[in-house]
Amino acid sequence: MKITTQHPYSHHGVPVILSDISAYMPHAEGIRAIRRHLSLSVRDLAARCGVSPRTVEGWEQGRKVPAAALNVMGDLLRSSAVSRRA
Numbered sequence: 001m002k003i004t005t006q007h008p009y010s011h012h013g014v015p016v017i018l019s020d021i022s023a024y025m026p027h028a029e030g031i032r033a034i035r036r037h038l039s040l041s042v043r044d045l046a047a048r049c050g051v052s053p054r055t056v057e058g059w060e061q062g063r064k065v066p067a068a069a070l071n072v073m074g075d076l077l078r079s080s081a082v083s084r085r086a
């Protein structure tokens with residue numbers, strides 16, 4: 001999985017979530033997948049993003065996700081990939 005702005009679905013620099021096979025994922029679906037991939041609870045992801053658990057729950061129900069939060073999730077995915085290679 002990865003989060004990038006280098007994709008046709010990224011508009012005006014808004015990051016998009018791509019699956020393991022580089023397929024576009026809507027934010028709600030993608031955030032649930034990221035949490036599973038990183039083995040994080042809603043509370044854990046909320047703490048990493050600096051928001052409340054209710055906010056993460058809202059994102060997973062389709063509410064708008066700020067680019068800053070997507071960037072944090074992208075950093076988590078990248079650091080997870082690095083630690084798995086080491």
